[in-house]
Every structure is written in structure tokens, then in C-alpha cells.
Amino acid sequence: MSDTGPALVSILRQGSYLVASVHTALDDTQMLRFQHDLVERIGTDRATGVIIDVAALDVLDSFGSMTLRRIAEMARLRGAETVIVGIQPDVAFAMVRLGMGPGEVPTALDLEEGLTYLNGHRDGQPGSADRPPRRPQRRP
Amino acid sequence: MSSGPSVDGSAQNAGLEAVERVLPVVRRVVGARVSDPHLAEDLVQETLLRIMTAWDRIEASMVEPYAIATARNVVATMWRDRDREARNRHRALDLSTPEAPEDQVVLGEEQAAICEALGRLGEQERTRLLAHEVSGQDTRSLAAEAGSSAGAVAAQLHRTRARLRVEYLLTMEPGPPPTEDCRPVLLALSGGSRRRQRDLGVGRHLLGCDFCARVAEPLLGRAEAREDELRVPVQGDADIVKARQAAREVAAKLGFAKTQTTLVATAVSEVARNIVRFAGRGEVLVETLSEPRAGVRVVARDAGPGMTNPQEALADGFSTYNGLGLGLPGARRLMDEFVLVSEPGRGTTVTMTKWLEED
Amino acid sequence: MNDENRPQGDVDEDQLLPQLVAHLREHRAKLRDEWASRIREAHLLEAMSAQEMAAETTSVYDNYVEVLETGSVEALQHYARDLSERIIPRGVETHEVVGIVLLLRDVLARSLFEKYQNDFALLNRVLDAYEPAANRIANTVAVSFVEERERVIRQQQDAIRELSTPVLPVRERLLILPIIGSLDGERARQLTEQLLNGIRTHRAKVVVIDITGAPDVDQTVANHLVQTVDASRLMGASVIITGLSPKIAQTLVTIGVDLSKMNTIGDLQGGLEEAERLLGYHVSTEEGITSS
Numbered sequence: 001m002s003d004t005g006p007a008l009v010s011i012l013r014q015g016s017y018l019v020a021s022v023h024t025a026l027d028d029t030q031m032l033r034f035q036h037d038l039v040e041r042i043g044t045d046r047a048t049g050v051i052i053d054v055a056a057l058d059v060l061d062s063f064g065s066m067t068l069r070r071i072a073e074m075a076r077l078r079g080a081e082t083v084i085v086g087i088q089p090d091v092a093f094a095m096v097r098l099g100m101g102p103g104e105v106p107t108a109l110d111l112e113e114g115l116t117y118l119n120g121h122r123d124g125q126p127g128s129a130d131r132p133p134r135r136p137q138r139r140p
Numbered sequence: 141m142s143s144g145p146s147v148d149g150s151a152q153n154a155g156l157e158a159v160e161r162v163l164p165v166v167r168r169v170v171g172a173r174v175s176d177p178h179l180a181e182d183l184v185q186e187t188l189l190r191i192m193t194a195w196d197r198i199e200a201s202m203v204e205p206y207a208i209a210t211a212r213n214v215v216a217t218m219w220r221d222r223d224r225e226a227r228n229r230h231r232a233l234d235l236s237t238p239e240a241p242e243d244q245v246v247l248g249e250e251q252a253a254i255c256e257a258l259g260r261l262g263e264q265e266r267t268r269l270l271a272h273e274v275s276g277q278d279t280r281s282l283a284a285e286a287g288s289s290a291g292a293v294a295a296q297l298h299r300t301r302a303r304l305r306v307e308y309l310l311t312m313e314p315g316p317p318p319t320e321d322c323r324p325v326l327l328a329l330s331g332g333s334r335r336r337q338r339d340l341g342v343g344r345h346l347l348g349c350d351f352c353a354r355v356a357e358p359l360l361g362r363a364e365a366r367e368d369e370l371r372v373p374v375q376g377d378a379d380i381v382k383a384r385q386a387a388r389e390v391a392a393k394l395g396f397a398k399t400q401t402t403l404v405a406t407a408v409s410e411v412a413r414n415i416v417r418f419a420g421r422g423e424v425l426v427e428t429l430s431e432p433r434a435g436v437r438v439v440a441r442d443a444g445p446g447m448t449n450p451q452e453a454l455a456d457g458f459s460t461y462n463g464l465g466l467g468l469p470g471a472r473r474l475m476d477e478f479v480l481v482s483e484p485g486r487g488t489t490v491t492m493t494k495w496l497e498e499d
Numbered sequence: 500m501n502d503e504n505r506p507q508g509d510v511d512e513d514q515l516l517p518q519l520v521a522h523l524r525e526h527r528a529k530l531r532d533e534w535a536s537r538i539r540e541a542h543l544l545e546a547m548s549a550q551e552m553a554a555e556t557t558s559v560y561d562n563y564v565e566v567l568e569t570g571s572v573e574a575l576q577h578y579a580r581d582l583s584e585r586i587i588p589r590g591v592e593t594h595e596v597v598g599i600v601l602l603l604r605d606v607l608a609r610s611l612f613e614k615y616q617n618d619f620a621l622l623n624r625v626l627d628a629y630e631p632a633a634n635r636i637a638n639t640v641a642v643s644f645v646e647e648r649e650r651v652i653r654q655q656q657d658a659i660r661e662l663s664t665p666v667l668p669v670r671e672r673l674l675i676l677p678i679i680g681s682l683d684g685e686r687a688r689q690l691t692e693q694l695l696n697g698i699r700t701h702r703a704k705v706v707v708i709d710i711t712g713a714p715d716v717d718q719t720v721a722n723h724l725v726q727t728v729d730a731s732r733l734m735g736a737s738v739i740i741t742g743l744s745p746k747i748a749q750t751l752v753t754i755g756v757d758l759s760k761m762n763t764i765g766d767l768q769g770g771l772e773e774a775e776r777l778l779g780y781h782v783s784t785e786e787g788i789t790s791s
Contacts (some may be wrong), residue, residue: 019572025385027377027414059384059402062467070523084215085345085735089400092733093726095467101729109702136452399692497685 009034011041017049017118018042018080019111023056031067039074041104047080049118053111055086063101072105083107083113145235159188163205169211176219183218187211241479257307265300272297274488279379301413302330309355312412318351326350330358344487348420348443369427374415377428381423390426402434407474410467411440411490419444419487434496435476443487450482521654523607527705531560532608534599541602545626550709555573555582560723563603567632575636579643587608587651596644597637602656604633666697672704673738673774676769679712687723694727705774706731709767728761730790737777738762 008030011020020038042050052068054060071080085108087095095098095101108114166187174180188209191198198206260264268286271277279290279297286293306326310317317323317340328336337343344389346353370386389407391401408424415422422442429435448452456469468490472478475492482488535556538544544552555707558578566575567681583596611629615622659703667675676694694706708724711717728738739762751758764770 010219021523025381027381028416029377058388059405059409061406061413063409063413066674074381077430087733087735089692089699089734091729092692092695092730093399094402094406095476095733097403097727098561099409099473100470102732107733109698110735113702113704122442397692399688452691497688 007033009037010083011038013045013047014115016047017051017054017115018045018047019051021053021056024055025058026064027064030066035071037089038071038077042078042080043117047075049121050075050080050082051111051114052082052098053086053114054084055074055110056089057091058088059081059101060091060095062086062098062100065095069103069105081106081118083114083117085110147171159192160390162191163188165204165207166211169208170215173212179218183211185262187214188433190214190418217479253308253311255306257304258310258313259401260307261300261303265296265303268293269297269300269304275316299331302327304330305330305359308356313351313355318356319349319429322352322355326359329356336462336473341489343423343425343439344441344443345490346443348487369425372412372424372426373421374412374424374442375421377415380409380412380416383426384409386424387426387436387438390428392496393495394434395426396494398434400494400497404438407471407492408438408440410471410474411438413466413486414490415440415444418442420487422487429493435492435493436496437493438475439489441487441489444487446487447485448480448484450480450488453482454480507624510515515625516567516632516741519611519625520564522611523564523567525562526610527560531556534560534603537602538599543598543602543783544586544591546589546591557600558582559603563607563636565576566636567629570632574644575639579640580647581642582645585715586646592633592766593645593648597641600640601635604637607633647718654772666693666701668697668701669771672702672778673761674698674701674703674706675709675769675771676706677709677712681715682713682720684719685725687720691723691727695730695734698731698734703736705737705739705777707739707741709741709770710744710747711767713742713747716747716750718750718754721747721754725751725756726752726762737771739764739770739777742767748782 004029006023008024008026009020009022011018013019018038018041020034022034026034026139038050038052041047050071052132054068069087072084075082083106106117108117159379163184166184170180170183170187170225174183181491187207190210191203191207194206216442219308242450258270261269268282271281272282279293283290283293306323310323320346321340323444325340325342328340328342329384346356372386374380374383384405388401389403391404392398396404415424419442422440422444425439425441427437427439453468454472468480471490471492474493477493479491479492480488504603507707516684524551528738533556534553538552538556544555558670562575562578586596608626608629611625615625665677669675674694676697678690682690694708698706708728710724724740728740731738741764743763743765748758748763751761762773764773
């Protein structure tokens, strides 16, 4: 990753939420750096919710999916809930084929839906993006 | 032939005078025979150089005739070289004439190497090759002598040339090839047959054998380059992204729907990561298939540590790095065909195919 | 033209075709009209008006002679495809197209008979030169026509296939996907693609997949269905499956699907009510509909 090039990801604060957008395909090293930076920001910003927008990703393979799950898990330990938004139709299908079905991390169509979901949860109402998250369907 | 033109001070001055005297004549002679002005100027310069070198040996009255004869010779040599170059472009040996003194030394070494390489060929092979390449005997008359067909003779000559190239390259090496696979691999590369290369596992051998990787360098271009094939060297994280983008590109060009190209790209991402994690380096080859029907084939190979139990790696949840262990079994689910070949100490090759849906 | 009686030795082999072509050019109008009347007699191309007939026959005739002359079938192939494209939508059948080309071949052969009848040996040689060429032309036209026809049929099938898996936006954020008829792997794949893209375009939050109309679901398709449900959820949409027959439920269990994790409702009506509940609309009927 070149530090002088265009930003690969951006992490913006919106109220008590963080909106993290991935702008282009990331390799594994860049993905890990993204994980590190985002988890760091959750702590410094005392965020209660995180939206990760992956609409620009054309592939989410096992490593990419795992990293997103790990971020969500670490965010939860720091008191923030994570929702992943913008998974493309073809990417979603490939993820399922690969064996990365919907896990415990909630997903929503886009940024707007992601915000609605987080707001619904914080107010203790049933999430409007989905019923309350189901238990994971993780494969053995 | 090792002494170049030696030009001392006085001769140089005399030479310059000569140039002024004969320049118009040389220009006229060359200009009448060569239409390309740049080429003509080169030939004029070359002629002048030769006259200058021979200056002390030319009698004053003979300068102009000498210049005319030299100019005509230079032009004739140029045409002959061009003709010979065109005729011999496909051949094994470089028949162009080196000019500079250091080239002569290299040429001497190369001639020795070629002689030795020729000596390693079989008697019949060598005789035939020399008859064809040097004496210019055509394949038909060679075939008549041998009682076989011109096609068969041409094929045999092709094999002999391939061998000669390999023997020549090996002669230049200080030691013999390290393994008994090396020579067949080099021969397959030199012959340019893709099928033979595939049968021998040439790609994998080159990844693991530094000797062949070095020796084969001049041979690598011999297999015709193909448009419908992309080769991505994989050595680091960034190459995983490159490999999957290459796969997507090839699949899309072939007419795969977006959902399908994403399946292929994701599978490639998994196998490429496997190379980076376990072998450090390797390559991903993406090619299109037309038989038995249209499809994309991905070959991911490395010469890494290999696996003791490949079946284990294909079971869900088996993971030796920080993942879910979905890599290889997941890739298998994404593709139509998936074959994993691995041997401890020799490396791993994954070959997987996705067929284009018929509509 | 008084060469009918020339001894055969005077005509070189490679002069035969050019001579023949010159003959066909010279008598173009007459031969074409004869051909057209033979087409009418045979009741071919009745879907065409007299004007169209005249235009098409002239065009085919000229192409035909040109192919005889140049031996290049490319122009003819091109023309045959073009012709097919125009006449297939009007219901012209394969036998008609093949029929008119064979008629033309015979009309021209007969005129060659007349021309060379006095020199039997020469006639034989002319026919030897003509027949292979003419047969090749007939072949080319027939093949091009059949290919074009198959292409059109394929297109229509695609269109029908798309219609048979419609993604219906019934109200804001709600899609219904009724699956009607048997599903094969290819159709299942298209269905998934349409549904996932539909979720994106309609910004759907809830999808009801109604499989009441699907008689048979084998393991491959059942797997595909489960994957479609999971992929929809990754995109943020909830999926309700309605009309699950005991047989299909059994198939799903066989392949290891945990039905308790699928939102399945007995019938479409119930499914829609559940969908409205998920979308946050008030439903006047029973409060307590839950997923199994």
C-alpha cells in the first residue's frame, strides 16, 4: 500500500457511529491494516456502532470475510455493534458458495439501511432491517 | 581475425584526405544501388572506413577504382546478409557476422560451444542437420535419401534443432544439470510443444529448479505467445489480487455472466493465497478452453513444501493459518472441476475448471 | 451464340463455369420469371406479396450466379442469413427455403440442357461443373437458414424463461418470487441472479419465495435454493419461503438443511402477512404469526 496514493479506505465519524468505507480491492496486508485502524478508532472515538461499507469490493473471499467477522467481534468487545452493508449480489452468492454464509454479523443493503438498523437496535426496538440477528450458521 | 584496424596519427590524416577525394564517387555508387537514404549513408560510412584502413596499401592512381569496388562490395554484402538473414530466421544458429573485436572473441567461444553441442548429437542427426542447414539440401531430397517423407524429415530436423539449442546452452554451463528431469524439461521448452510441456510438468519444474530457470531463459519465448492465456507470478499478498483480477478478465472475455466470473475470481483468490501462505512463491495460470466446450481453466502451482495428506486440506475446517479453513474446499465448491496434486517436498498444483453454461 | 456444335475439345475445363455464368447472366430475366412462376406453382413463399417475391427472387438469382462465378460462399451465406432474418418472423418454413433454392437449381439446369442438347459430351461436362457448385449453394442456404431459425428460437426461449421467473415488487421493499414449473440447474441459477439483482434495484427488505407451483425439487436445486436464501440475507433482505410441500421439506432435510433456520410459512397469504410484520406494517388479523 502506498501511503501517498489515493485512500484505499476511509473511516468517518457520524454521531456516535463510525462509517468505514472500503474504496477498492484490498490485499490481505491492507485488509489487516484496515482492521487495525478501525478497531483503534472505535476505542479513541468511543463509538457505539460501526458501519462497514463494502460496496466497492468485487470479491470477498474467506480471508476478507473472516477479517470482517473479526472486526465485528473486536468491536463488540469494545462495546460497539457492527453492521456490514453493500455486499454486491454476485459477491453475496460467491460468499455463500464458498461457505461464508450469513454469520452472526448483521448485514444491510446500504448505508441508509445500516443506519436504520443501528438506530433500531440502540432504541431497543426490533431491528427494521431484519428480525433480531439469528444465531450463527457457521459451518463446522 | 583478432586485429582490428590500427590507425596511427599520420595514417589518420592521410585517411581524411582520402575521404575527401573519394566521397562523391562513393556516394554516387551507393546512391545508385540503395534508395533508403539512411541505409545509404550507413553504407557510405562503412565504405569510407574500409578505404581509410587500407589507405597505406593503395597506390595513388588506384584510389578511385578501389573506392568504387569497395562501395559495390559493401552494398552487395549488405543484400546478401539481408537475404541470408531472411532465409535463416527460423534456424538455430546466428549466422550474422559480428563486426567488433570483442564479438569475435564471443563468436570464438560460441563456435566452440556449438561444435561441442553438435558433437553430442547422434551421427545421423548431425549429418542431416548439417546437410540441411549448411549445405542447403532441402527436406525433400533428404527424405528421398532416407526413404521417408519430407514431413517426417522436417519434424526430425525440428527435434534436432531443439536438442542442439539445449546442448548448446548446457555446454555454456559450468556443471551438468542437477536432476534427470532437467534435460527433458529443457527439450520440451526448446521444442515449443505445449502439450509436451504440460505432460512433463515443466511449469512446476522451473519453479523448483534454479538451474533450469536460468538455463531456460533464452528458450522461454519459444512457445508461441497466446492471447487467451494469462500467467501471474505469485509472491506476495498483492499478487493474490492480481491473480483474481486476471481470472475475472479472462472469464469475462469468454462470455461468463458476472455471477460466474465472481465465483471464478473468488476461487482463484483462495488458491493464490494458499501459494503465498505455504510456498512463498508460485504462479497462477489462467487459460480459456474450447474443448470439449468453452470454459476457463486455472492452474495454481508452487514448488513449496507440499502436503503429506492432500485430502485433509480439502476437508472443511482444516486450517493451518489464521482462517476458517475454507480456502481449498471453498474453491472446490466454487468451480466445476477441481484437482489437487501435492507431494511433500515437491510442491502443490491445483487445476480447476469452470465451464461456460450453454444457452 | 453458335457454339453449341463446337467439338468438345475446344472448351477448356476452366472455361466451362465462366461460359455457364455468361449464359445465366444473358437470360437472367427469362430464367428468373420462370423460377418465380415455379415457386408459385409449388405454393411456396405464400406469405410474401408479389412485389416482395420479385425483389427476393432477383436478389437470390444474382447472388446465386455470383457464387457460381466466384466460388465464394461467404457472400451467399451473408445473404442467406439476412434473408432468413427477414422472413423467419413471417412464418416461412425451412422446407420452403430449401424448396425455392432447389427449384432454382432445376430451372437453371434445364436451361443448360436446352443450350447444350446438341453436344451430349459437352453437356455432361457442363453439368459436371454445375452440379457440385449448385448443390453446395443449396446446402449453404439451408444451413444458414436453419442456424438463423435456431437462433431465433433460442432467443424466444430465453425470453420465455425470463418471464417464467418474474421477480414481482408487490409493494415498497417487498418482492415476491413465485417459482412455477420445474427447476433445472440453469433456471435455478438465473432465478438466483434475478432475485439478488432485484433486491438491489428494488431495495427490498423482505423477499417471499413461493414454491407452491414447483412440483419437483431435487437436491441440487434445493441446495441452490438454500444458497439463494443465504445470499439474500447477506444483502440485508429477509427471506420467507412459502408453499413448501412435505416432499420438498424432506429433500431439504436430507441435504442437511436446518429448517428451523429457514423462515418457512405454510401458504402465500401467511407469508405476506409475515412479510408485512417484518416491514413494520400493522396487520389487522392475528397478532401471533411466527416463523417455525
